[in-house]
Amino acid sequence: MDRRNFLKTGMLGALIAASPVSISALDEATRPATRSGRLNLSFRPYELKLRHAFNLARNQRTTTPGVQVQIEYDGVIGYGEASMPPYLGESVASVTEFLSKLDLAQFTDPFRIEDIHAYMESVAPDNRAAKASVDIALHDLTGKIMGQPWYKIWGLNPDNAPNTSFTISYDADPAEMKKKIEETAPFKVIKIKMGVGHDKETVEAFRRYSDVPICVDANQGWNDREQALEMCHWLAERNCLFVEQPMDKLAIDDTAWLRERSPLPIIADEFLQRLPDVRRAAEAYDGINIKLMKCTGMHEAYKMAVLARSLGMKVMLGCMTETSCAVSAASQLSPLVDWADLDGNLLIANDIFDGMKIVDGKVTIPDRPGIGVVPL
Numbered sequence: 104m105d106r107r108n109f110l111k112t113g114m115l116g117a118l119i120a121a122s123p124v125s126i127s128a129l130d131e132a133t134r135p136a137t138r139s140g141r142l143n144l145s146f147r148p149y150e151l152k153l154r155h156a157f158n159l160a161r162n163q164r165t166t167t168p169g170v171q172v173q174i175e176y177d178g179v180i181g182y183g184e185a186s187m188p189p190y191l192g193e194s195v196a197s198v199t200e201f202l203s204k205l206d207l208a209q210f211t212d213p214f215r216i217e218d219i220h221a222y223m224e225s226v227a228p229d230n231r232a233a234k235a236s237v238d239i240a241l242h243d244l245t246g247k248i249m250g251q252p253w254y255k256i257w258g259l260n261p262d263n264a265p266n267t268s269f270t271i272s273y274d275a276d277p278a279e280m281k282k283k284i285e286e287t288a289p290f291k292v293i294k295i296k297m298g299v300g301h302d303k304e305t306v307e308a309f310r311r312y313s314d315v316p317i318c319v320d321a322n323q324g325w326n327d328r329e330q331a332l333e334m335c336h337w338l339a340e341r342n343c344l345f346v347e348q349p350m351d352k353l354a355i356d357d358t359a360w361l362r363e364r365s366p367l368p369i370i371a372d373e374f375l376q377r378l379p380d381v382r383r384a385a386e387a388y389d390g391i392n393i394k395l396m397k398c399t400g401m402h403e404a405y406k407m408a409v410l411a412r413s414l415g416m417k418v419m420l421g422c423m424t425e426t427s428c429a430v431s432a433a434s435q436l437s438p439l440v441d442w443a444d445l446d447g448n449l450l451i452a453n454d455i456f457d458g459m460k461i462v463d464g465k466v467t468i469p470d471r472p473g474i475g476v477v478p479l
């Protein structure tokens with residue numbers, strides 16, 4: 104036993120001897136002897152390795168850059184994460200630079216999440232994934248201090264968490280495509296990426312093996328509104344639930360035209376990032392896809408979900424390729440949404456957290472305080 108453990112044990116013994124001892128007093132005793140009463144931020148790059156190469160409408164990739172974050176406060180550690188797919192415009196360099204500029208030690212109360220967000224906005228605009236990493240770590244930290252998971256703090260019923268979709272992408276090799284489809288067996292909704300030139304082939308290949316509902320993400324890949332409408336009708340006949348980002352995010356009038364005619368709901372993804380974008384999305388879309396990395400984290404994501412609901416919109420909760428850290432953070436919100444697309448942790452080969460699970464296709468929120476993760 105080293106001296107520090109000895110000291111901790113000694114304190115425990117003294118407290119137990121002076122009974123009655125509250126649980127909080129024991130918690131106090133197990134915390135480090137040096138208590139700064141300030142937020143201590145640390146971070147490190149962590150590259151996420153994809154199990155299958157991603158074939159998107161505009162690129163292909165096998166890894167996603169990420170940054171792992173910790174905020175320590177009086178011996179309690181909150182975990183956070185930034186994931187930076189290239190199209191978001193952030194990188195390890197930009198996230199590291201932003202986090203290096205932050206002086207979180209000026210804050211003595213981790214519950215001042217609104218103040219800390221205002222401070223981060225004052226340091227630099229954008230940097231949404233970097234801000235999300237801090238936001239997630241703060242929610243993990245404060246949830247742990249309260250001893251409750253965030254779905255409970257928000258008053259949500261975990262039984263209302265939706266099924267999650269699982270993404271497959273097209274593979275020209277029929278054997279590989281069959282293998283990918285077989286991996287989707289536990290899931291109740293399958294997401295198919297489109298706009299890569301094999302749109303109907305992918306759906307037809309999938310339908311040869313499975314009749315579970317699909318949803319489609321065109322990733323802005325359909326450039327012509329007539330083609331988009333034809334696809335929506337074609338997909339509606341093949342048990343599709345909705346279509347995400349059918350056309351370019353700037354094609355607002357064409358998307359509104361499509362929405363008027365489409366038999367399927369049209370959901371905004373690349374079109375929107377943050378809270379002020381929700382009202383704009385209502386003009387052309389039936390619903391929104393909220394992602395923590397786009398909207399600076401859980402604090403704003405919750406507000407977006409509530410606003411979208413009040414506008415009568417559908418709400419979808421998505422993610423990037425992320426470890427179970429950020430995916431579990433998103434899962435806390437999932438009882439509020441219609442559809443979840445929380446498969447990011449399942450798409451990577453090098454997860455470093457245990458957290459949210461998909462049980463029989465459904466989002467199952469961990470029954471642990473904070474965002475519900477433990478490092479592996």
Ligand code: MG
Nearest residue numbers: 320347348372
């Ligand atoms: Mg999308």
